[in-house]
Structure formats: structure tokens, C-alpha cells
Amino acid sequence: MPQSFSQRTEEFRYRVGDVDVSSVTWRHPCGARGAPAEYDALTYLRYHRHEGDSRPVTPDLVLSLQPGNTGGPSSFDPVARNIVAALGHRGLRCEVWAMARRSQRLADATGMRAALARGDHRVAVDYYYRGRSLDGRTFPGWLPARRQGFLTRYGVEQAVSDWHFVHAREIPDPADRARRLFLGGHSLGGPLANLYCQWDFPTGPGYREVAGVIGLDGPIAVDPLDLAGHARPAAEAARRVLPAAAAAMRTGLLPASNNWGALRLGDIAVLTGIAALAARFEPEAESTLLPEVPRTLLVDGLFRLLYPRGGPRRWRLTNAALFGTLFGRVAQATTLSNDMGGYTGPPRGKRAALTGLARIPLAGELFAATLSERPLAMPADPGVLTGWVDGGESISSFDDTVLAWGNGEFSYINGYESRLLPVEAVLGMFGALPAARHREWMDSVPALTVASGLWTPIRRRRGPRPQEIEAPGYSHQDVLSARQPDVVVESVADFLAAHLPARRTA
Known part of the structure; x- marks a missing residue:
């Protein structure tokens, strides 16, 4: 109590x-x-x-x-x-x-x-x-x-x-x-x-x-x-x-928060939080989360970016691999990602043209900072169950990241x-x-x-x-x-x- x-x-x-x-x-x-x-x-x-x-x-x-x-x-x-x-x-x-x-x-x-x-x-x-x-x-x-x-x-x-x-x-x-x-x-x-x-x-x-x-x-x-x-x-x-x-x-011309319209940050917080709980309790089990989530512009649009050629609903992933897809640097490489391992099995590259933009002078620096200059990967075969391995050479701990997300709260992201x-x-x-004047x-x-x-x-x-x-x-x-x-x-x-x-x- x-x-x-x-x-x-x-x-x-x-x-x-x-x-x-x-x-x-x-x-x-x-x-x-x-x-x-x-x-x-x-x-x-x-x-x-x-x-x-x-x-x-x-x-x-x-x-x-x-x-x-x-x-x-x-x-x-x-x-x-x-x-x-x-x-x-x-x-x-x-x-x-x-x-x-x-x-x-x-x-x-x-x-x-x-x-x-x-x-x-x-x-x-x-x-x-x-x-x-x-x-x-x-x-x-x-x-x-x-x-x-x-x-x-x-x-x-x-x-x-x-x-x-x-x-x-x-x-x-x-x-x-x-x-x-x-x-x-x-x-x-x-x-x-x-x-x-x-x-x-x-x-x-x-x-x-x-x-x-x-x-x-x-x-x-x-x-x-x-x-x-x-x-x-x-x-x-x-x-x-x-x-x-x-x-x-x-006056409503601009949104008051990130939880607005079809692109609600709260939806991402829910989905990622549930994926983290699944990865925490049943990491090696085949994920059933995506078929249970309604199709929305935000969710399916996001996954089309993560998984070209049809989105990940047609891929077989463990619970750990699904969370890794959402937050792993090898899969999406935005500023909201960790270097915490990668897919099991032989992955294949994706979005090579996108990451190639990082080589452009100046603009490429900004692109690499907000996204990545690293190659991105996805599972090679949608019919084979793909897991996630927390490689010892990665910077962050997969288990620590799962705990931070999957602790029973909406507290990794503030959707509002x-x-x-x-x-x-x-x-x-x-x-x-004006009140901030003690420079x-x-x-x-x-x-x-x-x-x-x-x-x-x-x-x-x-x-x-x-x-x-x-x-x-x-x-x-x-x-x-x-x-x-x-x-x-x-x-x-x-x-x-x-x-x-x-x-x-x-």
C-alpha cells in the first residue's frame, strides 16, 4: 500500500x-x-x-x-x-x-x-x-x-x-x-x-x-x-x-500535444509498451501481437517503413524480435532507438538509398544524427520464425531496455x-x-x-x-x-x- x-x-x-x-x-x-x-x-x-x-x-x-x-x-x-x-x-x-x-x-x-x-x-x-x-x-x-x-x-x-x-x-x-x-x-x-x-x-x-x-x-x-x-x-x-x-x-491551428489526430504518440506508447511486456515475459514465443492490433494509418504506416514489401504482419517474429523491430537501432535507427542487438539468422538489408543520404556533406551529417548512416536490416525470410540476439558487442542492454519500457506504465514516452x-x-x-535572465x-x-x-x-x-x-x-x-x-x-x-x-x- x-x-x-x-x-x-x-x-x-x-x-x-x-x-x-x-x-x-x-x-x-x-x-x-x-x-x-x-x-x-x-x-x-x-x-x-x-x-x-x-x-x-x-x-x-x-x-x-x-x-x-x-x-x-x-x-x-x-x-x-x-x-x-x-x-x-x-x-x-x-x-x-x-x-x-x-x-x-x-x-x-x-x-x-x-x-x-x-x-x-x-x-x-x-x-x-x-x-x-x-x-x-x-x-x-x-x-x-x-x-x-x-x-x-x-x-x-x-x-x-x-x-x-x-x-x-x-x-x-x-x-x-x-x-x-x-x-x-x-x-x-x-x-x-x-x-x-x-x-x-x-x-x-x-x-x-x-x-x-x-x-x-x-x-x-x-x-x-x-x-x-x-x-x-x-x-x-x-x-x-x-x-x-x-x-x-x-486557437487550434496547431496541436496542443502529440496525442492528436491520426498520428497519436499515445498509440505508439501503447504498442511498444505491450511489446516490451511480451518480450519481458515470453521473449522466445512467437508474437501474436500484430494480428491483434487494429489496422490504423499510424501503425501500418509505421510498419511499412520498418518492413518494406508488405509490412511485418506477414513475417514470423518472436516477442523479442518484435520489440527489437520497434526500438532496435539495426531495424529503424532513428533517435528513438538503441544499439541492443539484432535479428537471428541471415538478415537482409533495406533502405540503402535512405541511409546513403548520410554521405551528403553537411545535410548528411544532420541526417546521420537524426536517423543513421548504419545499414538497416530486416529478416530475410517471412516464413521462418526470426528471433533476437542481444549481442555482447552492442552498446545497450536489451534486457535493461525491455525493463524501462515494460514496467507497467506509460512512462518511457509522454504521449500528451x-x-x-x-x-x-x-x-x-x-x-x-523574461524570467530566465540569469545567464x-x-x-x-x-x-x-x-x-x-x-x-x-x-x-x-x-x-x-x-x-x-x-x-x-x-x-x-x-x-x-x-x-x-x-x-x-x-x-x-x-x-x-x-x-x-x-x-x-x-
Whole structure:
């Protein structure tokens, strides 16, 4: 049963090795008109060492992380557990808090939780696709666009204010936060950490209450593109663009979230989450998931890209191979993929012309960063059952990735991510947000960026920086789930240990 502490509840979720994972929720209404009750709560995943008893232990340090654009807290699962374990081996009690933005709670995880509890992914299939009820509840479907208007108000101010609310409740003393609270983020979470440091909170500038900042393949620098000579024109242009974009969302000309129209991100979250549960419980069994999923423009369009010549409904795949098809770098190689093995048997290549674009100067660099320059593969014979092998030479662990996706929640992807948030976050780095005005924070706060291929074209154009470390060959997602030991966890652990306590004068 969850434990209650006034407005705070905490529920144990699972244990891996000596690391416990629990979900912490604070009730914190924001007054968004038209928002459901679930929106009035803030949740994060708490990763901490299992202490063997129920006595509360004050951690030596806390690393609080924001996920990337459309990302959820479970995307941090492997790297969070590994950081806690690595620092534990150094005698330091570390907690990692993986934030879930408000809209994460809008997804109905009833079927996922029930499937996890019963160890059977088919429970989720019945709930989400066949109208079966669980404990008297049936899947209500997705919020229609007309009922998502409250998300048009969710921008950087709400995101950083919510983040600060959690920090101020969990570590009430600002001076204590300044000693042992580290911020970080993956992808879009990097700019959010930067803007948090720049922000004026009721207790003062954000940077005065943090001990250090970490970017995981996400830029945390105030001027990530070295535009100092063009700062004023860039800020003026950003201030003109931002109101127009916000107005277009509020009037319905642009979608309020990613869960909109025929291309709903929530559908991908459901499908991939169920595939992960199947790969977790019955990895070698032949998958029956695709025949059970209704044909839709999104699902069939996606699989036509993954499997030319008819789509994968005519291929025989194990549950592990289906999940590998959805998230494996060898099969689809977008920024939302891991290098975590490949198909059994002799595969055949596909989309050679597409990956060949990576050889075009400049444009090819951007293409290779967002997609891949690696050859893509698919099973050679649709009539032969094809499995998946987690090769020891791959960067990420297949099992860790399956656990991050198949943990009973919609928490690897945030299907209802506000579209205003990334627009404001990007333009905010160019001075479009008046409350983000402490651009001097990097002179006072230690910072580290671990970069993979996604940011390589930008980094090559502006040159390396001393506080940046490169993870060669890593995809945008490998940064979060690489096997141990690896450059990400070792670099982050070194940085955290070196700057605890960080004693600075503001």
C-alpha cells in the first residue's frame, strides 16, 4: 500500500540488484481550466539504494532529471540505477529523481499495470484493443483535441515551477539544496535545466540552489551555438516567434500535444509498451501481437517503413524480435532507438538509398544524427520464425531496455507532451523568456555535458568545450541505457563525486 505524508505519497514499484525504485506523488493543483484531476499532481520516480530497513536515510546527493521531448521518467531507468550503484560503490548515498511532467498522468496505465501484475501482456491487449474491463474500468480512449486546451498553457514556466516545487518540498532548506542537489536532463531536459538555473524563483535565482548541472545528450549551455555576437537579434526574433506559435496552439491551428489526430504518440506508447511486456515475459514465443492490433494509418504506416514489401504482419517474429523491430537501432535507427542487438539468422538489408543520404556533406551529417548512416536490416525470410540476439558487442542492454519500457506504465514516452514546451525551451535559450535572465549562472555552477551523435554536427561547427565528454557511437537513447562500465555513468559519477559538496559564493 502507498505510504502517505500529508500531500505526498510514495509507492514501491520494483527492485533491481540493490537499487529500489518507487514513485513519489505530490498533489499540487495548478488551476488549469478544463484539466482532469490527474493533471493536478506531480510525480517522479525515485531511485535509491535498498537499505534493508524502513528507517529514512538522508542521501549525500540527489540528481534530479528532466526527460527529453516526449520522454517519460522510465527512459532514465538504466542510467539512473547504474549511477546510484556506481556511487554506492564509492561509499556515497545517491538518489536519482526522474521527473514526470504533468501531462504524463493523463495516459491510462490500467491495462499495463494489470498485465505486469499477471505477467501476461495479453491482459493489456484485451484492455486497450478489445474493450475488456479491469476492476470495472474500460479504456476511455484518448482525450480529443477539443479537450486538450489546458495543455496550451504548459510551457517552460510551468515545467520549471513544478520542478522547483518538488525540490523545495523534498529539500526545504535552499542552502541544503545548494550543497547536494544536482540538476540534469536528457535532450530537451538539458535546456530545461539551463532555464531552471536562469529562472527567478520566490527563493531567488535557480542557480543558487543547485550544486551542479548535467546534460545527457542535451545542451545545457546558455549559448549552445556560440551566437554571442548575434545575441540581441536572436532574442528579438525569438520574442516575435513565440507569441505567434502560442496563439496558433491556443486557437487550434496547431496541436496542443502529440496525442492528436491520426498520428497519436499515445498509440505508439501503447504498442511498444505491450511489446516490451511480451518480450519481458515470453521473449522466445512467437508474437501474436500484430494480428491483434487494429489496422490504423499510424501503425501500418509505421510498419511499412520498418518492413518494406508488405509490412511485418506477414513475417514470423518472436516477442523479442518484435520489440527489437520497434526500438532496435539495426531495424529503424532513428533517435528513438538503441544499439541492443539484432535479428537471428541471415538478415537482409533495406533502405540503402535512405541511409546513403548520410554521405551528403553537411545535410548528411544532420541526417546521420537524426536517423543513421548504419545499414538497416530486416529478416530475410517471412516464413521462418526470426528471433533476437542481444549481442555482447552492442552498446545497450536489451534486457535493461525491455525493463524501462515494460514496467507497467506509460512512462518511457509522454504521449500528451505539450507542444508549447519545446518551442519555449528552444526559444528561451535565445532570450525569449523574461524570467530566465540569469545567464551568468555557468560562471558559478559546475557543469558537464555527455554528448552522442545527435549533437555532433553542432559540436563540430562550434568546436569542443572543456566540460563536454563525447560518447562515440552512442545513439541518442544509448546514452540512457549503455552496458556497464560505460563513459556516461563513469563520467557522471566522477563529476558528482568531485563536486560534493560544492562550496561556492553566489
